[in-house]
Amino acid sequence: MPSLEEEINKAGGALALLRQGRSGAYPFPIKAEFSNWRDEQEAWRNSAALMDLSHHMTDLVVQGPDTYRLLEHLGANSFQGFGPGSAKQFITVRPDGYMIGDCILFCVGDRHVRIVGRPPALNWVQFNAATGDWDVTVRRDERTVNNPKGRDLFRLQLQGPHAAAIFEKVNGGPMPDIPFFTMGRFNVGPHEVTALNHRMSGFPGYEFTGPYADIESVRDIIVEAGAEYGLRQVGARAYASVATESGWIANTLPATYSGEDMKAFREWQSARSFEGNLALGGSYVADRIEDYYTTPWDLGYGHILKFDHDFVGRAGLEAIKDQPHRRKAWVLWDRDDVAKIFASMYEKGDQRFKYMEMPAAFYTACQFDRVEKDGELVGAAMLTSYSANVRGWISIGTIDPAAAAGDQVEIVWGEPNGGSPNPAVERHAQTRVRGTVMARPFATKKH
Secondary structure, three states, X not given: OOEHHHHHHHHOOHHHHHOOOOOOOOOOOOOOOOOOHHHHHHHHHHOEEEEEOOOOOEEEEEEOOOHHHHHHHHOOEOOOOOOOOEEEEEEEEOOOOOXXXXXXXXXXXXXXXXXXXXXXXXXXXXXXXXXXXXXOEEEEEOOHHHOOOOOOEEEEEEEOOOHHHHHHHXXXXXXXXXXOOEEEEEEEOOEEEEEEEOOOOOOOEEEEEEEHHHHHHHHHHHHHHHHHHOXXXXXXXXXXXXXXXXXOOOOOOOOOOOOHHHHHHHHHOEOOOHHHHOOEEXXXXXXXXXXXXXXXXXXXXXXXXXXXOOOOOHHHHHHHOOOOOOEEEEEEEOHHHHHHHHHHHHOOHHHOEOOOOOOEOOOOXXXXXXXXXXXXXXXXXXXXXXXXXXXXXXXXEEEOOOOOOOOEEEEEEOOHHHOOOOOOOOOOEOEEEEEEEEOOOOOOOOO
């Protein structure tokens, strides 16, 4: 099996490899809609939404005496107080401080951690465990598309204004006090599950797990209990858009494709890996792969960086921490310009604009669309979705300080030269969409 490094060289460079569009968009292998995606989107703000997270994320199980030491060595955030029953967002960077990936650590026992998320950060941990002097064992519980054996655990999430009432109903009494980003146990009828208190949709709720064999029974109990509260199950179409609304930039490009200090990883990693099959697209076309790399500050993680321990990338982050950084921000698209995109579907030849899938319009695993102010590049729109809650199209991405909230910008929609080699991209013409930079997609929260 060729390595990632060999595959990059064979393709003529990292950009040539990623522009082939091997993987398409990141898959959410669940039913597309349980009712309709508009009502499913509105449920996480107006009633309650049940989301199935069991299939699209990989779990890496790390155990052994050096588990905490290994994770602290690779994590750019603090591990003070980390232990059984706790969880944390895990930020991994390369030596110069650029993002490899982020994920969630679940400490399920003493020196026993499940790392859950997109594969890049997990792959980085596994590489270091395999090549370094660490007394740990690692085991992968692959996402469903790569897992013929089936998953260890189900992972469900119930969020929304009425989620608390539903949890209390299925638990048969008051819920335990589970502080934010801490785990606890409760009951779903006869099933005991483990919950993490965190928010994906911006409203209270829990993500909870149990043996995968129990998923149908657990789901049925929750759906029945939630009927009186307007609960809706969320399908793949609505779920694909939740990150855009909630503010997690989920499709960053891992900064592993260049540099001598990352060469050992590329030589260890397979050409068939997540990194080897990643698709890159959008209207922002750079000459260097490094131009797609992001820092923790770009993604809104600056406040959780902690220089209280030595870790890979600490010196790199300290060297750039006082520089100007992009920030995470939303752009609200102009409705008339969006209407022109859909109207162009009736045009002949290549005069149509790039198709916008509803509700999630991203068509590659990593998408960068140009955001310009007064004709100058000021950022990249990375996730673009229609939100029934906003009743409009919004993007989340990284924006320069030069574009403040309320400023008018333009998003370049569609790829140059009529499209790329990616077979998911039809021939089309580029267009520009007016937009307004926003600090948040909602002025106030609806309860």
